[in-house]
Amino acid sequence: MTVADILLLALGAVAVGAALLVVTTAHVVRAGLYLVLTLGAVAGMYLVLAAELVAWVQVLIYVGAVVVLLLFAVMLTRAPIGASADLDRPAGPAMLIGGGAGLGLAALFIDAYRWTAVEFGEPGRVGVLGEEIFGNWVLPFEVLSVLLLAALIGAIIVSRPDIGARNGKVPH
Amino acid sequence: MRPVIPYVIAALLFGIGVYGVLRRRHAILLLMAVELMLNAVNIVLVTAATTVQATLAAAGVGTPYTGHVFALFIIVIAAAEVGVGLAIVLQLFRLRSSAAVDTVPLSDPDPPPDAAHATAAEPDPPTAEAVPR
Amino acid sequence: MTTHAPLAMLLPAIPFAAALVTLLLPQRSRAVAATLGIAGAAGALALTLVLLLTFDQPYGGYVELVRFGELAVSFGVRVDTAALLVAVATGVVALAVQVYSVSYLHDDQRYAPYAAQVSLFTAAMLLVLVAGDLIVLLVGWEVMGICSYLLIAHDRRLPAAPGAAVKAFLVTRVGDVGFWLGIILLGVGAGSFRIADVLAAVTAGEISGTVLTVAALGLLAGVAGKSAQFPLHTWLPDAMAGPTPISALIHAATMVAAGIYVVFRLYPVFSGATGVLAVLGVMAAVTMLLGALAATAAEDIKRVLAWSTVSQLAYMAGALAIGATAAALFHLLTHAAFKALLFLGAGIVIHAVGTNLMSGMGGLRRALPATFWSMTIGLAALVGLPPLAGFWSKDAILYAASGTAGWVAALVFAAGLATVVVTAWYATRLWLRTFFGAPRPSSQEGSPLQAMAVSGDPSSKPVHGAPPLMLWPVVALAVPSALLGFAAFAEAFVPWLQTPDPVEWAGEYVAGAQAPVPVLAEQELLHIGVFMVVPVAAVALGIVLAWAMWRRDTAADPARLLGPVRPVFAHAFYLDQVQHAVVVRPVTAFARAVRRTDEVVVDGAVEGTGRGTLGIGALLARAHRGAVPRAVAAVLGGALLFGIVAVTLGGAW
Numbered sequence: 001m002t003v004a005d006i007l008l009l010a011l012g013a014v015a016v017g018a019a020l021l022v023v024t025t026a027h028v029v030r031a032g033l034y035l036v037l038t039l040g041a042v043a044g045m046y047l048v049l050a051a052e053l054v055a056w057v058q059v060l061i062y063v064g065a066v067v068v069l070l071l072f073a074v075m076l077t078r079a080p081i082g083a084s085a086d087l088d089r090p091a092g093p094a095m096l097i098g099g100g101a102g103l104g105l106a107a108l109f110i111d112a113y114r115w116t117a118v119e120f121g122e123p124g125r126v127g128v129l130g131e132e133i134f135g136n137w138v139l140p141f142e143v144l145s146v147l148l149l150a151a152l153i154g155a156i157i158v159s160r161p162d163i164g165a166r167n168g169k170v171p172h
Numbered sequence: 173m174r175p176v177i178p179y180v181i182a183a184l185l186f187g188i189g190v191y192g193v194l195r196r197r198h199a200i201l202l203l204m205a206v207e208l209m210l211n212a213v214n215i216v217l218v219t220a221a222t223t224v225q226a227t228l229a230a231a232g233v234g235t236p237y238t239g240h241v242f243a244l245f246i247i248v249i250a251a252a253e254v255g256v257g258l259a260i261v262l263q264l265f266r267l268r269s270s271a272a273v274d275t276v277p278l279s280d281p282d283p284p285p286d287a288a289h290a291t292a293a294e295p296d297p298p299t300a301e302a303v304p305r
Numbered sequence: 306m307t308t309h310a311p312l313a314m315l316l317p318a319i320p321f322a323a324a325l326v327t328l329l330l331p332q333r334s335r336a337v338a339a340t341l342g343i344a345g346a347a348g349a350l351a352l353t354l355v356l357l358l359t360f361d362q363p364y365g366g367y368v369e370l371v372r373f374g375e376l377a378v379s380f381g382v383r384v385d386t387a388a389l390l391v392a393v394a395t396g397v398v399a400l401a402v403q404v405y406s407v408s409y410l411h412d413d414q415r416y417a418p419y420a421a422q423v424s425l426f427t428a429a430m431l432l433v434l435v436a437g438d439l440i441v442l443l444v445g446w447e448v449m450g451i452c453s454y455l456l457i458a459h460d461r462r463l464p465a466a467p468g469a470a471v472k473a474f475l476v477t478r479v480g481d482v483g484f485w486l487g488i489i490l491l492g493v494g495a496g497s498f499r500i501a502d503v504l505a506a507v508t509a510g511e512i513s514g515t516v517l518t519v520a521a522l523g524l525l526a527g528v529a530g531k532s533a534q535f536p537l538h539t540w541l542p543d544a545m546a547g548p549t550p551i552s553a554l555i556h557a558a559t560m561v562a563a564g565i566y567v568v569f570r571l572y573p574v575f576s577g578a579t580g581v582l583a584v585l586g587v588m589a590a591v592t593m594l595l596g597a598l599a600a601t602a603a604e605d606i607k608r609v610l611a612w613s614t615v616s617q618l619a620y621m622a623g624a625l626a627i628g629a630t631a632a633a634l635f636h637l638l639t640h641a642a643f644k645a646l647l648f649l650g651a652g653i654v655i656h657a658v659g660t661n662l663m664s665g666m667g668g669l670r671r672a673l674p675a676t677f678w679s680m681t682i683g684l685a686a687l688v689g690l691p692p693l694a695g696f697w698s699k700d701a702i703l704y705a706a707s708g709t710a711g712w713v714a715a716l717v718f719a720a721g722l723a724t725v726v727v728t729a730w731y732a733t734r735l736w737l738r739t740f741f742g743a744p745r746p747s748s749q750e751g752s753p754l755q756a757m758a759v760s761g762d763p764s765s766k767p768v769h770g771a772p773p774l775m776l777w778p779v780v781a782l783a784v785p786s787a788l789l790g791f792a793a794f795a796e797a798f799v800p801w802l803q804t805p806d807p808v809e810w811a812g813e814y815v816a817g818a819q820a821p822v823p824v825l826a827e828q829e830l831l832h833i834g835v836f837m838v839v840p841v842a843a844v845a846l847g848i849v850l851a852w853a854m855w856r857r858d859t860a861a862d863p864a865r866l867l868g869p870v871r872p873v874f875a876h877a878f879y880l881d882q883v884q885h886a887v888v889v890r891p892v893t894a895f896a897r898a899v900r901r902t903d904e905v906v907v908d909g910a911v912e913g914t915g916r917g918t919l920g921i922g923a924l925l926a927r928a929h930r931g932a933v934p935r936a937v938a939a940v941l942g943g944a945l946l947f948g949i950v951a952v953t954l955g956g957a958w
Contacts, residue, residue: 004173012181019185019208023192028201035204038185042211045178046243051218054243058214061247066207066254073200073258077265086272087198089934094194097942102187104945108952109179117174118226132237133244144248151252155259194938273933 004120007048015041026083032071039063053126178219186212199261199271203254210250214243310366313382313435316352316392317445320345320399321428327421335407335416342403342420346427350396357389365437367499378498381437386801387634388434391566394641395434397785398558399427401778402550405649408774409550409656419459423554426452430559434566439488439498442567446484446531449560450477456555457547469546476540480530487523490516491574500570507577514579521578524571525585532564532618535592539881541615542599545607545661549652552607556614557645565621565637569630576628586626586713590720592619595878597727601734602874605661606651609735613687614644616724620702623717629705631802636698639789643686643695646782650680653775654739663738670740675776677740679783684732686786688844689725691837697790699725703840725840729847737855 018037025031039062046055133141185208192205221239228236265271323345327338365383372378403423410416429452432445451474458470492498494516495506506512512520528534533541541561545552555561568575568585575581596616603609617640624633653676658666670677686695703725706718792798873879 005177008177016184019188022204023188031201031204046218049218049222051240054218054240057244057247061251069254069258070200073261076262077271088195089197093938094191097194097945098187098191100945101190102184105183106180109183110176113176118223129237129240133241137241144245148252151256155255159259159262190941
């Protein structure tokens with residue numbers, strides 16, 4: 001057990017615990033806040049795993065943007081601030097499939113790695129990562145930028161019925 | 173470092189995400205669960221990158237950052253997905269006055285939604301008061 | 306060596322060209338069609354005579370048409386005296402039929418196609434005669450089949466005609482399957498479809514015994530179909546539904562003669578294959594008696610003649626079976642003459658009285674004197690009264706059978722002799738019932754018999770005399786019927802009827818063919834001696850029996866002598882029914898089963914697939930119409946399931 005392991009365990013415990021709360025809490029807004037906690041813990045794990053840039057991007061985009069977006073959506077959909085009774089469906093199948101997936105994957109990983117230890121390589125330096133992205137992966141990067149643009153336009157069109165409508169006829 | 177720790181954490185996060193997707197009825201909570209699943213995948217990628225990096229470094233063969241790159245890409249895709257997803261959720265809410273995915277009709281628009289939601293559903297036309305704009 | 310190979314190739318081409326041109330004419334242009342038909346037949350006959358008179362020694366020619374790898378198909382002709390003699394018979398009969406038809410079918414609405422088909426029939430027969438290549442022979446053979454189909458079905462007013470045509474076509478087709486197989490086997494075995502090469506290969510023993518036997522049996526099946534030998538003889542009596550001249554053409558010179566001729570032409574194949582000649586002999590013996598006995602009870606005059614054709618063809622087949630090939634061909638020629646005469650004469654009689662049935666005839670010798678005398682000659686020739694043609698040829702066959710060792714020859718001889726008696730009996734019956742006795746009332750107005758009237762104005766009651774265009778061919782044919790037998794006295798005639806010597810034949814094309822000379826002994830056709838008494842006595846016995854029976858009651862049918870077996874004979878031993886029960890019904894049942902299988906199983910599978918797919922699709926569609934969460938659960942659950950399966954089967958654990 002090294003320090004990294006202990007840190008990972010602790011952060012992982014936080015992430016898993018917060019995630020459990022995300023999917024179980026009866027408050028929509030709290031779910032968003034628990035999500036922040038989970039994502040933050042995951043970002044910490046990235047740091048421990050020497051993925052510095054990924055960690056910061058995680059904080060910036062996920063915690064900063066995605067969660068804010070989600071909270072905005074909560075507001076726009078006039079979700080109740082307090083606890084809601086009808087947020088959930090019966091738990092049986094969800095438990096079965098979700099538990100099966102999670103525990104099954106965990107079992108696979110445990111079986112594959114046991115308790116082996118590996119040495120850390122060099123810490124992920126931003127410069128090297130940048131070279132990687134703009135060298136090897138420049139094409140997917142560009143495709144991704146187009147995807148983002150498409151998502152942007154799509155989001156606008158979907159959320160504004162007056163743009164897609166023709167002749168004053170509004171879909172549905 | 174024991175790679176099994178982040179891997180198991182990722183697996184558990186993924187399972188929790190699946191559980192959330194299946195359990196939750198509210199569309200925004202659904203999206204949050206999806207984010208959990210995406211993050212689980214990201215953890216796996218980053219951990220794998222680190223592990224492979226260590227192995228490769230031991231063998232003296234460069235240091236690929238592919239896992240990191242993929243993780244970044246997935247974060248970007250997640251952002252796009254959340255953007256579009258939330259737009260759809262808003263539209264859904266505008267049409268149904270509810271963000272519950274159960275009420276989404278998947279068949280043709282002709283068959284009316286279930287009677288249980290008929291009160292909440294005001295199919296036609298979307299009233300302006302639903303749009304807080 | 307004079308070579309007229311191009312001229313010989315022209316021989317079938319003349320009537321063929323006439324047929325083509327006639328087919329292009331409008332259906333009602335009788336005069337042009339008749340002229341063309343007669344010209345085609347006359348041209349072919351003239352060319353045949355020229356070839357025969359300038360004949361020096363056998364010759365042939367080949368024009369290669371197609372080459373399938375090793376196998377070449379060529380348009381080849383091979384001319385020898387036998388081919389030319391049969392060609393003369395074909396030409397004479399075809400000419401007679403064409404002339405006769407002008408008058409016989411004087412009110413036919415579709416004369417041009419009729420004349421064209423007769424010309425085509427003639428052309429096909431000539432093609433078979435001169436063919437030097439098995440494929441060319443097969444072409445002529447098949448064209449004859451389709452022509453017989455068309456011509457038998459010519460008279461559309463007859464309800465029986467289409468069925469008879471289909472029957473003729475199908476029955477001969479059954480045999481043709483074997484014929485085809487035989488030709489393929491021979492051609493592949495010899496590496497060439499040229500008859501010369503095939504015969505050379507057969508005599509040299511290059512084709513293995515089994516293959517040869519199978520090929521010969523296949524050819525024999527085709528011959529049995531074409532030449533109406535048991536058990537494929539059933540089509541011939543039914544083919545009487547065709548116009549009478551067509552019966553003459555089919556029975557005398559073309560279709561049925563083709564089968565005998567092919568056996569003759571390919572004789573080394575049959576003699577080289579073990580047992581095939583015995584099969585032929587048994588077949589001939591059975592057919593001989595069967596045909597003659599069936600003729601005794603037949604009421605339709607054409608049917609009597611048809612059964613007699615079956616029986617006479619069996620004589621030829623029997624002669625071939627015992628190796629008397631020259632006698633067989635001799636009988637083929639004489640039979641062509643007197644059978645054409647008999648059919649055309651019967652046509653005049655039918656034309657005169659307006660019915661086919663002998664019960665409606667009688668006392669016609671005064672009304673139709675020329676026909677009477679011609680038919681008398683023809684019938685006497687058929688019976689074998691000396692010195693008419695049939696006597697000499699039949700005598701040659703019987704003598705050869707008596708002089709040949711072996712059970713096959715004995716069988717052929719016994720059956721042949723018995724058949725002579727029966728033949729004399731039924732010929733006498735026909736003669737007496739048609740031309741003697743009191744004139745019987747013709748068939749009543751509107752009776753079903755009227756429908757059977759092949760030609761002529763059905764309403765004309767009085768017996769009308771023979772039109773000259775119909776009479777002349779009959780009278781002309783009486784000459785060879787009476788005198789052809791004396792050809793046997795000619796020294797040069799006998800070698801003309803020999804089967805082609807394959808070695809000599811092949812030697813013309815294959816340099817240095819060293820095949821062993823086949824033993825085909827020089828055959829004699831003429832035997833003047835004590836033996837001649839035997840058939841004459843048999844003939845006399847038959848005639849006296851029939852006459853004695855008839856004398857007791859001139860109005861009654863001598864067939865009452867047959868007593869209880871008469872219906873059996875009249876139905877030709879119920880072979881049609883047997884055929885129906887053994888072949889037709891199982892085949893139709895099988896076809897029905899196949900159809901039902903097709904409808905239920907195959908179509909069911911196809912439609913079931915469609916319906917099943919639709920049903921599953923509907924189910925899946927209902928699943929897809931479910932709410933989103935259920936779909937998501939299904940997707941994720943499915944993914945998990947796949948993961949489990951992959952891990953379990955993938956061998957990770």
